Amino acid sequence: MATDPLRVLVTGAAGQIGYALVPMIARGAMLGPDQPIILHMLDIEPAAEALKGVKMELIDAAFPLLKGVVATTDVVEACKGVNVAVMVGGFPRKEGMERKDVMSKNVSIYKAQASALEQHAAPDCKVLVVANPANTNALILKEFAPSIPEKNITCLTRLDHNRALGQISERLNVHVGDVKNVIIWGNHSSTQYPDVNHATVTTNGSQKPVRELVADDKWLNSEFITTVQQRGAAIIKARKLSSALSAASSACDHIRDWVLGTPKGTWVSMGVYSDGSYGIQPGLIYSFPVTCEKGEWKIVQGLKIDQFSREKMDNTAQELIEEKSLAYSCLN
Numbered sequence: 001m002a003t004d005p006l007r008v009l010v011t012g013a014a015g016q017i018g019y020a021l022v023p024m025i026a027r028g029a030m031l032g033p034d035q036p037i038i039l040h041m042l043d044i045e046p047a048a049e050a051l052k053g054v055k056m057e058l059i060d061a062a063f064p065l066l067k068g069v070v071a072t073t074d075v076v077e078a079c080k081g082v083n084v085a086v087m088v089g090g091f092p093r094k095e096g097m098e099r100k101d102v103m104s105k106n107v108s109i110y111k112a113q114a115s116a117l118e119q120h121a122a123p124d125c126k127v128l129v130v131a132n133p134a135n136t137n138a139l140i141l142k143e144f145a146p147s148i149p150e151k152n153i154t155c156l157t158r159l160d161h162n163r164a165l166g167q168i169s170e171r172l173n174v175h176v177g178d179v180k181n182v183i184i185w186g187n188h189s190s191t192q193y194p195d196v197n198h199a200t201v202t203t204n205g206s207q208k209p210v211r212e213l214v215a216d217d218k219w220l221n222s223e224f225i226t227t228v229q230q231r232g233a234a235i236i237k238a239r240k241l242s243s244a245l246s247a248a249s250s251a252c253d254h255i256r257d258w259v260l261g262t263p264k265g266t267w268v269s270m271g272v273y274s275d276g277s278y279g280i281q282p283g284l285i286y287s288f289p290v291t292c293e294k295g296e297w298k299i300v301q302g303l304k305i306d307q308f309s310r311e312k313m314d315n316t317a318q319e320l321i322e323e324k325s326l327a328y329s330c331l332n
Ligand SMILES: NC(=O)c1ccc[n+]([C@@H]2O[C@H](COP(=O)([O-])OP(=O)(O)OC[C@H]3O[C@@H](n4cnc5c(N)ncnc54)[C@H](O)[C@@H]3O)[C@@H](O)[C@H]2O)c1
Pocket: 011, 012, 013, 014, 015, 016, 017, 018, 042, 043, 044, 047, 088, 089, 090, 091, 092, 093, 102, 109, 129, 130, 131, 132, 133, 134, 156, 157, 159, 160, 188, 242, 243, 244, 247
């Protein structure tokens, strides 16, 4: 039986993440190889010509799953009937800036786009905010779109999760696919806490704790953490542009696992609405370990948290509380 196409919105589609992301979606990397797609691409007037060019290339690539392309600078047209919204539109940080330095420009975009999504997207639309400051933009979107269920609004910390997997795989010289269950707690910023206390590596059919295999707590508790926290800045320094292919790929991972489910025994990190789990203030958009089934995420419960982790988890929560009040002061 033919499957109806799903409508996927990408905002900021003429930008560098957008350019990497739309072909991945059109090839099935986000919603699977059998799911037809109609792509909705939004950008602003100064990027309208570039957006047209992206649409031309999508047509030229002749993707079999791509059943239509809407390329527009009209936010209402862009949001109409979308089932998935990937919010990339905004201003990236440059060398020497922290992510919250792009706050005033970006939170006002998310306030404005919240109502367009609320009024015109499909009622069960799943929203992923990528643009920085990602957690706080998602929080603003949630607060200004009160009729969208809070469970449907998330932000991207899967890139940090994948970076953590990558660092462990490099250190142990094992395949990245054999490393699992790292956790990113908190903010997608330099206060995030990459935690390997529950992570494992599968070797010769059995699972071993990452801590045991690395056997170097000093490295795990210092250099590993700062490398993951600072990876975004390192990419900006090297490329003079912020990460794009890895961000696009991680956005596909985030939505794919959310919609199609996480493999048994595996969790991933997602920035989601806090329900107070692990003592994190309810209402923040905070990155937790989650499992997904039937299109719903659930925070993994009952993990043992030591004093070292507790302090780092609270520190990044505190930054999110401060970002929230800074965001509101930018909106006033
Ligand atoms: N969460 C993450 O892991 C992660 C990773 C990488 C980048 N980012 C962030 O993603 C965002 C995009 O990065 P990029 O490198 O693609 O930037 P970019 O400047 O190349 O592209 C951004 C696009 O957004 C468009 N835009 C601006 N205002 C808009 C609006 N109101 N509506 C729709 N589109 C609008 C711009 O015209 C531009 O085409 C940045 O905020 C960046 O910091 C987040």
